[in-house]
Amino acid sequence: MLVVQKYGGSSVADADRIMAVATRVARTREKADVAIVVSAMGKTTDNLIALAQQLSTAPDPREMDKLLATGEQASSALMTMALQSLGCKAVSLTGGQAGIITEVVHRKARISKIDPTRMRRELDKGNVLVIAGFQGITEHASWADITTLGRGGSDTTAVAVARALDADRCEIYTDVEGVYTTDPRIVPEARKLDSVSYEEMLELAGQGAKVMHSRAVELGELYDIEILVAHSQTEAPGTVIRHEDEQMEIRNPVRGIAHDAKTNRITVASVPDIPGAASRIFHALAEKNVSVDIIVQNVSSKGVTDLSFTVNDEDFGTALAVTTAVAKDLNAGEVTVDEDVAKVSIVGTGIRSHPGYADKMFSALAEAGINILSITTSEIRITVLINSDDIQQAVRVLHQAFELEKA
């Protein structure tokens, strides 16, 4: 049996925690082959970014990747030492040494392939693999540059490695005990879910549940890999992410309330209602690697329409610059921003096929006096944009309205 485990930054934040994780890994090793993926220690990545920003207002992405990749390289070496000191054979591998090849894009590279030859050989020698998460290299052997997979990329590394090694289990260890019906810091009655589907997890994660990286969930779905999310320092059972099970029809269709307390809305007024106008904007944003979240475009009147979308803080500056330029080209109206908006969603497979959930959601918010700025829906979620100030109350009233505290 082969188990892939990923340990996040807070799980390896200092020597004591690294040793605690090593002890856990050594125990797993008694029953199975093990490959672990580690993040950088604690706040290392944030500290490195802060240092870079002292030196350059727009640090070169290639250099940023090289800088940030040191965090995981260091933690993988330290974890390997900890395992060895417990008498557990282990070897650290950088992304490149693990055979993780990415496209030639920096800061947000996608994995193009994994050559598992070295991983296999090290496993055959009886080693625990300790893989530096979040990173890969570009293809060309001796000219290879270091790339990183973007925030949360260690989750992606873990799932991709699980696939490349045809692992029996993929476990993501973090500082939460699993996926909750909503953020327990806001709603103390929030309940841990035993399982969620990939789609539900994607909506929960994408809408702001800080448990696991979306790309990793997508990859898990694509390759049908069951993923356990659990706490790295407790024995609590965690949450399994897998394809929908047969319980779906009789359970509560609403599985959780996702929220994102801080996003930025950009609105372009009076966009000419001609084919390709929206595409021009979003093509330009995609070229700059800006992740656009909620897009709302209403029916047009008098040949023009207003177009809104939200982006996270990191991409906001770029997004605004790009949008302003394209809006000018399009002879559109003013570009306005609202930096004090938040998203809240109800998420669950089959929400669409169960009538009445939208009504119940909007009513609950209305009763609490919370104004809805805009609405979007997907097959498995309904999302509203509200003022940031209302976010905690919104999460609370929705959790209660859908009785999520009940199993």
Place this chain on the structure above:
Amino acid sequence: MLVVQKYGGSSVADADRIMAVATRVARTREKADVAIVVSAMGKTTDNLIALAQQLSTAPDPREMDKLLATGEQASSALMTMALQSLGCKAVSLTGGQAGIITEVVHRKARISKIDPTRMRRELDKGNVLVIAGFQGITEHASWADITTLGRGGSDTTAVAVARALDADRCEIYTDVEGVYTTDPRIVPEARKLDSVSYEEMLELAGQGAKVMHSRAVELGELYDIEILVAHSQTEAPGTVIRHEDEQMEIRNPVRGIAHDAKTNRITVASVPDIPGAASRIFHALAEKNVSVDIIVQNVSSKGVTDLSFTVNDEDFGTALAVTTAVAKDLNAGEVTVDEDVAKVSIVGTGIRSHPGYADKMFSALAEAGINILSITTSEIRITVLINSDDIQQAVRVLHQAFELEKA
């Protein structure tokens, strides 16, 4: 013209100093092509070692190399960002990306070859090369492991890169203004030397002058590369290391007083006076990569002899274990240690050919009441081992006796 410059850890200890170095490099770039080699920031390496020691009493050398190499990888990326923010085209290269191939030995690897192809191509693009010092990779392309060159290895990187690129100048920037007649902290009258020969520098460095790494000086001598040692934050002219010049015959044959305030003496009593006995001991030490410093073996009596040698703190534990094992095999007597000894040397080309220097040295020490534990000499130095407590006084009286304060 191509200039190779090396900047040590204290020169890149924080964002301000990195920016100061970048400004200096950008100025040099106006007149020449530039390749710089950087050490890890400030105390990074020491901090990483301390972290490793919390996890393992004997960290795996392969993992230590991987851990420590992150320091220079990070500083090279940061320096590159700083240069770019000044409008100076630059690219960072890890040891491997710079084509630095080493033997498959960890912690103290020697460079086996440098493939300058990528460095050349980046220079041709108009980039300043910012090379991570102290590190290389093992030969086998996709299986390459990261190696480090040992303490001070960034100096070695700089000289080796200067050779590989056939550079016109090699400049080592550090936190001292050059090579002094002795440590100015001990003797305020110590005088900075305009030039020293490679041999003198080797003796000065090897005997404890903390200016530059011996291997780098040896490499400079081997390839006849003039090396400037100067302060990274001032415009003081520094010291040039080069082959002896014609002034040698008329100048003071004693060029400086070197000292090493802390070393460890290991003595094996009653070693059988048979061919190969010493070789057995030193072969075993070499196999463990222990650098042995002063070796003293006196004439034998009754078929046995006492053998002493000194090793630095880092190697002391290994050296003692190895020596004790071999001494037992040889049926030698007790192995004793003295951890409170220090070395002081007079250094200068032609000391041997000028009679009377040994006498003058020993007399000066005797007058100061300093007891000599043992004596060794080379072509260009005379070294005595004394008690650690006497070291500062010894340096002072010798500096005065040889009138080194006079130009």
